[in-house]
Amino acid sequence: MLSNIKFDDIWTATYETLYMTIIALIGTAILGVLLGLLLYLTSKDGIWESKTANAVVASIVNVFRAIPFIILILLLFPFTDFIIGTVRGPTAALPALIIGSAPFYGRLAEIAFREVDKGVVEAAHSMGAKTRTIIFKVLLPESMPALISGLTVTAIALIGFTAMAGVIGAGGLGDFAYFYGFQRRQFDVVLLCTILILVIVFIIQFIGDLTSNKIDKR
């Protein structure tokens, strides 16, 4: 047991997984909140109510959500090559990871905004608040617990995506488990990678739940 494991390589792979997850998560959070805001504000009775704009954003979100992730990576090869300069390594996985998970998070963010008490938004209007004020001082703070727990769910899905991206050359624990574990019949390596991924998932879930509860003053 564990006789096949080179710990240096495992740590590198773990680091790559964490790197991909964290950077992609930041990108997903920003892009997802933007998409969620657009969906919310352009919806019926929204501040920027527009059937057309809403339909456009919604269809972009739905299309990217519908494409299986492994195919999305392949589709994005030219785009990745153009902005990153390569299609291999953890950094090259980032565009696909962000584009793959932002629409999902965008929907969660939209739901979070919908749950903000309409009366509070109305009260802000009655005080003469600008749209910007309503977004930054009402919508975002009031929906923060839901935004955080949505981000936790998204982060865990993202770890799954990084493992898939690993198989086609992004590195990380998924890559390691496949090439050094599965293909060389070293199942202790597969097992260890699994355990490491589970640990990362549990830690993220724990941090997410804790933060969400702590900021929720309802």
Place this chain on the structure above:
Amino acid sequence: MISIKGLRKVFTSENKELTAVDDLTLDIKEGEIFGVIGYSGAGKSTFIRLLNRLEEPSSGNVVIDKQEITALKANELRTARQDIGMIFQHFNLLWSRTVEDNIAFPLEIAGVPKAERVNRVQELIRLVGLSGREKAYPSQLSGGQKQRVGIARALANNPKVLLCDEATSALDPETTNAILDLLVDINQNLGLTIILITHEMHVIRKICHRVAVMEQGKIVEQGDVLEVFTHPKEKVTKKFVAQVMGSDEHDQSEELYYLIENFKKGKLIRLHFLGETTNQTLISQLAKNFPVDINILQGKITQTQAGGYGTLVIQFSGDSSEIEKAIQFIQKETSVEVEVIKDAK
């Protein structure tokens, strides 16, 4: 102060049209507490939202303090709204902010500098009686305290007008009274014009100077609160008045019949209080000044902003010339009307 002309709001949904506010014209004077009462669905909630254009009117115009609200562009409207405070049935506080931060919110919107904001918030917290609860979150407050935060928030930018949207409907009767007292204080001390909508006649009776009764988007009756109380014309108004006076007329006359039947000596008199403020100790004055016996038999007096209103049935006994003098005293010195029901000689 506030002049509303031909105000109208039509909601359209799937080919159906609903006129929530129908050609409404109204004038509200500076410094008065004006109540609009109606059952749910009467359009009063839409009406109050039209005043600061939380609902866009379909037609008509609203002028507040010489400014035509209905003619303002979006950015002008935002500035104008800072002069119009509003409080809500469900308080609509930000749960993510503490009491002081909630009150500071409109000041942030108006671009008040931080140091000034802190002072103003302290002032407001004292004004609404929430000292010591500055750092609490709304979830830690009772309903009455939440509404106090709502009031402080609405007053933050020194508005000229306060709109109250069913501000006490979610509160228990005791808390309702405390909040109403606070509104009267604010009205008297700050000279603020208050418009409130409600479905509770009790609220109108307790604090309003004038009242309008709304039904199906129209104002069916309006006037001074006392006038509307004493001479309600419309059926809906009569129902609202009965809400407060509990005066199911039928009931009262039955009781009175019983009194008259068993009445043996002296004079049976009904006193009508129509906003008596100067002689609030009428009964004890009578007892002190005239050698007559007074027996209180039945009555219901309620306090309005214009004084006591209601009826009191009393029995006078003693020397008939003294009784006569007492009656003359009431007629000459007070605004209380005297009605002799039965005279047993």
